[in-house]
Amino acid sequence: MRRNSTLLVFGVAATSALMSAGCASDQDHTAATSTTTTTAEWTPLPPEPTPPDAVGVSPGGVTTRVDVPSDAEESQYGQACLAAKTWMDAQGGDPTVLVEPYLQVLQQPGFQDPGNFNTPWAELTPAQQAGVILAVNGAAEGQCG
Structure with a gap:
């Protein structure tokens, strides 16, 4: 039973590591896409209100x-x-x-x-x-x- 628990813990840890890596790469991709989109759609700010x-x-x-x-x-x-x-x-x-x-x-x-x-x-x-x-x-x- 001990061996199965060790494998289970190892399997969960490995899955978590892979999911984290996948999320990080998705976030990196999303951030790059978001930056590109934001830059492409940039418009100047309206003039500041006059006192x-x-x-x-x-x-x-x-x-x-x-x-x-x-x-x-x-x-x-x-x-x-x-x-x-x-x-x-x-x-x-x-x-x-x-x-x-x-x-x-x-x-x-x-x-x-x-x-x-x-x-x-x-x-x-x-x-x-x-x-x-x-x-x-x-x-x-x-x-x-």
């Missing part, structure tokens, strides 16, 4: 400041600046006084123009909104061609 005090809104309800780093490409900034300059020149008068009225135009629902990167204001990220505001202020200060 409430980082957004300046005028008494008229126009966003005039978004204190986050601008995410405007150079070509977008240039087009937005020129669009703002053209609009301000058509209005006449002091361009620095025209910043808020122009931003109000850009922020109207559905409005798309080079001044807001051809994207409605509500669809711009805070970093893009900061770029638009930067370009409008640049136009008012004569910083674009």
Whole structure:
């Protein structure tokens, strides 16, 4: 009987060892597959929320400041600046006084123009909104061609 128990214990130990080895290799395979899948399906994280005090809104309800780093490409900034300059020149008068009225135009629902990167204001990220505001202020200060 002792011999049968020894064989039984040895058999159980061997089976456990094989099952563990099999599980480990399955886990390794699963981990590799999971890593590959995760990498292939990676998408960028959404922008971090803008702190409430980082957004300046005028008494008229126009966003005039978004204190986050601008995410405007150079070509977008240039087009937005020129669009703002053209609009301000058509209005006449002091361009620095025209910043808020122009931003109000850009922020109207559905409005798309080079001044807001051809994207409605509500669809711009805070970093893009900061770029638009930067370009409008640049136009008012004569910083674009």
